[in-house]
């Protein structure tokens with residue numbers, strides 16, 4: 001498994017918001033589908049929302065990869081589901097997005113490479 005962390009991009013977005021270079025509606029624009037996923041299957045984030053301070057910050061995972069076929073682009077609802085895909089496929093991507101259920105802040109948190117090829 002290989003990771004790319006978007007912490008610097010996130011920090012820059014928040015800095016721009018605070019300095020007024022970006023508007024709140026530019027960064028707090030979560031799609032209804034993402035909000036629904038966050039509410040229903042999202043994992044509770046360990047931190048509060050960086051924009052509004054709400055504790056309703058959730059992490060939602062999506063998987064992408066040609067080999068996934070029908071699972072391509074699917075939202076992951078459990079660790080077991082991810083483990084199954086890991087065992088079954090050579091390589092695919094997992095994107096973890098954080099979304100605030102209160103102010104709709106959303107941001108790509110990280111990208112991970114998964115599958116047998118990246119198994120440790």
Ligand SMILES: [Zn+2]
Pocket residue numbers: 049050051052053054100101102103104105
């Ligand atoms: Zn928020």
